[in-house]
Amino acid sequence: MQQDRYTTVDVARQVAFDVLRAVDAEDAYANLVLPKTLRQRRLHGRDAAFATELAYGVLRSRGTYDAILQACLDRPIEQLDPPVRDLLRLGAHQLLALRVPDHAAVATTVALTRVAVGTGAAGLVNAVLRKLPARDLDGWLAEVLPDAAADEDTHLAVRWSHPQWVVRSLREALRAHGQDAAQLPDLLAADNAAPAVALTALPGLCDAAELVATGARPGRWSPTAAVMDGGDPGALPSVRDGRARVQDEGSQLAALLLTAAAVEGADGRWLDLCAGPGGKAAVLAATAAQRGGHLVAVEVxxxxxxxVESSLQAVTRAAAQAGTRPPEVRTADGREVGTEEPGAYDRVLVDAPCTGLGALRRRPEARWRRTPADLGALGPLQRALLTSAVQAVRPGGVVAYVTCSPVLAETRLVVDDVVRAQGKRGLALERLDTAGLLHAVTGAAVPGAAAGTAVQLWPHLHGTDAMHVQLLRRTS
Structure with missing residues (x-):
């Protein structure tokens, strides 16, 4: 009877495998494809949690697992068909990281291989996975890890499952933002820890106390935050009706910092220059409505x-009930807004497209999808968007430049270049004390967040994504 149980493909493992294949073959995002697949397969409760752990666990740790699996293979793992690699990683995660009995982990993975790929591949998967229980994870690491003194980058890359170029980039980012590079292992480890679900209460529509009353705990930093340690956020009435949203505390703070900065003169017309998918736009729109203003959200x-329109539904409904102007959503290229509407806005957010290396806890596949070339490719776009923003804001108004990456090429260097280039054209920009303003927003000191005049948050220090925020005031 037990043999039948473990030779039948169970839905949770099939879902995890399907998600891994979609991420690899279709460039899908796990945070989008997984919920959809769970709904399609009608998985709930423990089965859904198991499928989620399998998919995300493999995406986070595949670099480590590949090194261990390589020690059990007689050919380079890169020569295996991609579906077979994913199946071996699924088995390795169950054997080395979860409390799945060895025989169950091997037999169920082999059964899935037989159905998904074929009998020949099932024999290979069976032979390799049967070698893994000979050691636990620490034992395998002791065998496969390169010597740290001889090759620290490769050692860290294998131990913490990050590409070497990401390891180097994050070390440089720590140093560039005033942190000790000795923190790097802690940062890499934090990237591999599943984050708790943070909620934001949209100002004027909900508050954190309402969320805490449902069983969440207060956020650590953001005054609009509450954190769930379990359960489905979609089950909360405030989330279902759009008055509260799932949003990392770092993302909340990025939007709140822009709303807290002092502007000179009028303060009713706000712009989110690259608004999708709409989390920060919702915070801005709700806050603008409280102050009698409104938000224009642009997305290409x-x-x-x-x-974005879906994210703003609750604010739009509230505006209709109050007879006030609702937020406006446009499909347009944010790079062109500055020349089309020069000096038209009081506050502008540039949540720039970036490598996402600060959000690897939530999007673990990004570490495998991105390459060093992306830094060069994204740089011109980031500079063009920030240039458009400082042209779109009026003198006395404020721009927030935000990325979910701490990498110097996507943060300080972008701001430096734009400030310098615009100064040569006669458009003067003042760097605001964003780090000082953070204290006013949080109501407490945030150790380790100051990066010059900017704010740089860190997963290992603050429990947030590694958001970077710099505020600029146009002075001429």
């Missing part, structure tokens, strides 16, 4: 424009 992609 029609699909993402619809996501």
């Amino acid at each position: 992609s029609e699909h993402r424009t619809r996501l």
Whole structure:
């Protein structure tokens, strides 16, 4: 009877495998494809949690697992068909990281291989996975890890499952933002820890106390935050009706810092220059409505424009009930707004497209999808968007430049270049004390967050994504 149980493909493992294949073959995002697949397969409760742990566990740790699996293979792992690699990683995660009995982990993975790929591949998967229980994870690491003194980058890359170029980039980012590079292992480890679900209460529509009353705990930093240690956020009435949203505390703070900065003169017209998918836009729109203003949200992609519209539904409904102006969503290229509407806005957010290396806890596949070339490719876009923003804001108004990456090429260097280039054209920009303003927003000191005049948050220090925020005031 037990043999039948373990030779039948169970839905949770099939879902995890399907997610891994979609991420690898279709460039899908796990945080989007997994919920959809769970709904399609009608998985709930423990089965859904198991499928989630399998998929995300493999995406986070595949670099480590590949090194261990390589020690059990007679050919380079890169020569295996991609589906077979994913199946071996699924088995390795169960054997080395979860409390799945060895025989169950091997037999169920072999059964899945037989159905998904074929009998020949099932024999290979069976032979390799049967070698893994000979050691626990620490034992395998002791065998496969390169010597740290001889090759620290490779050692860290294998131990913490990050590409070497990401290891180097994050070490440089720590140093560039005033942190000790000795923190790097802690930062890499934090990237591999599943984050708790943080919620934001949209100002004027909900508050953190309402969320805490449902069983969440207060956020650590953001005054609008509450954190769930378990359960489905979609089950909360405030989330279902859009008055509260799932949003990392670092992302909340990025939007709140822009709302807290002092502007000179009028303060009713706000702009989110690249608004999709709409989390920060929702915070800005709700806050603007409280102050009698309104938000214009611009997004270049029609699909993402619809996501922004969905994010703003609660604010739009509230405006209709109050007879006030609702937020406006446009499909347009943010790089062109500055020349089309020069000096038209009081506050502007540039949540710039970036490598996402500060959000690897939530999007673990990004570490495998991105390459060093992306830094060069994204740089011109980041500079063009920030240039458009400082042209779109009026003298006395404020711009927030935000990335979910701490990498110097996407943070300080972008701001430095734009400030310098605009100064040569006669448009003067003042760097605000964003780090000082953070204290006013949080109501407490945030150790380790100051990066010159900017704010740089860290997963290992603050429990947030590694958000970077710099505020600029246009002075001429």
